[in-house]
Amino acid sequence: MNGGDYLASDEEIHLKRGPSGLGFNIVGGTDQQYICNDSGIYVSRIKDDGAAALDGRLQEGDKIIAVNGQVLKNLLHSDVVDLFRKAGEDVRLNVQHKVQTQQNGPLGHKGDGEPGGLSLSTILVPLLLAGAAATVWLIMKYRHRH
Template sequence: MNGSLVSNTVDIKLKRGPAGLGFNIVGGVDQQYVVNDCGIYVSKIKEDGAAALDGRLQEGDRILAINGVKLEDQTHKAAVDLFRTAGEDVELLVLKKSPHHTNGPAESQAEQAPPVPYLGLLAALTAAAAIFAFIYMRNTGRPF
């Protein structure tokens, strides 16, 4: 792993509660959640579950290993089976979701520039409207 991945990894120890570990997963080699990525990701944290009470595991985090068993190249079913048979005390190695997906203060979100694809679409629509207006005026013989 490169340095940026290592710095974003955390070990999380959870104690299985009455409702299990308290989160759902998606992904695997047979059910890719992210294009060209076979990882296992947290899709939902269940309220009042072990993960929610701990607070460190978040939706969008990638689970790299469970009790030392790497989840790389696992099918979704194999990963689910590992979670089900992991025992009462479970240790997860987690790659935290990238910072641009985290929630920040509202003012920092409001100051962000619009994404480039949005600006490109706006420019293309403006250009198309200008071309149609030019063709319409040219065909009707009306001066600009």
């Protein structure tokens, strides 16, 4: 997830398992951290026409806090997958949405295991401005001496 400042909002979402399951993919767990120093479980992809897409509230990047009341904390990725498989037909998710407040770069993560970071422009623009200011200062200093 690149760029922006995020504020979290919590919601409880009830999904009914469809022919293709719940209709989303997850990333994360103690063995596959999606975000550095965070072993939480995140939605990496919403499948078209799946239960989650038809409901419309679950979004890519949301953190799943609990499934049917069981908190997803300090679990291996495979244990969470098993928990989802055994969750039954009616599944209650406690979700923490990410609400973007400022756009710095492209959003989106399809579960490739590489979380985003700062955009290149966030790093380069201040460096270029500092370099330009230093150059102007050196030119002015050199002109006053000669």
